[in-house]
Amino acid sequence: MTKPIPRIGSRRSGRIGSRKAGRRIPKGVIHVQASFNNTIVTVTDVRGRVVSWSSAGTCGFKGTRRGTPFAAQTAAGNAIRTVVDQGMQRAEVMIKGPGLGRDAALRAIRRSGLLLSFVRDVTPMPHNGCRPPKKRRV
Helix, strand or coil: CCCCCCCCCCCCCCCCCCCCCCCCCCEEEEEEEECCCCEEEEEEECCCCEEEEEECCCCCCCHHHHHCHHHHHHHHHHHHHHHHHCCCCEEEEEEECCCCHHHHHHHHHHHCCCEEEEEEECCCCCCCCCCCCCCCCC
16 A cells, blocks of 8 residues: 655645745846847846746837837836836846946946945847858848
8 A cells, every 4th residue: 555645735726836825025136128129128037947038019009119218217126116116136137139228227236225236238249150241232
């Protein structure tokens, strides 16, 4: 006869490991992707699991206004507000892309009250890898 496996906790008390509430994250990583058309701010824990995210598009900006510094500032503020409420105190910042929202997003992160351990630029740079597409003739 096989030995029964003891079950820890009961299923009756709500959802198991509810995702939104109750997860305390002391340290996280803030990823800022700033393209010319949009700015996406993603907050993850140190293992890379997404805790919160926001973009200029989800903040209500349409068209070319998504690429503006103010849109990036709003997106960064929205993404960080939720994780500060969950107890995040320290963060690392990774900034990627050539867009106008880079500095504005970083300024909003600094104002949020988080202690930044470092700010790193992770924009991919080719070491002359791919051959560029053939030039268009009109």
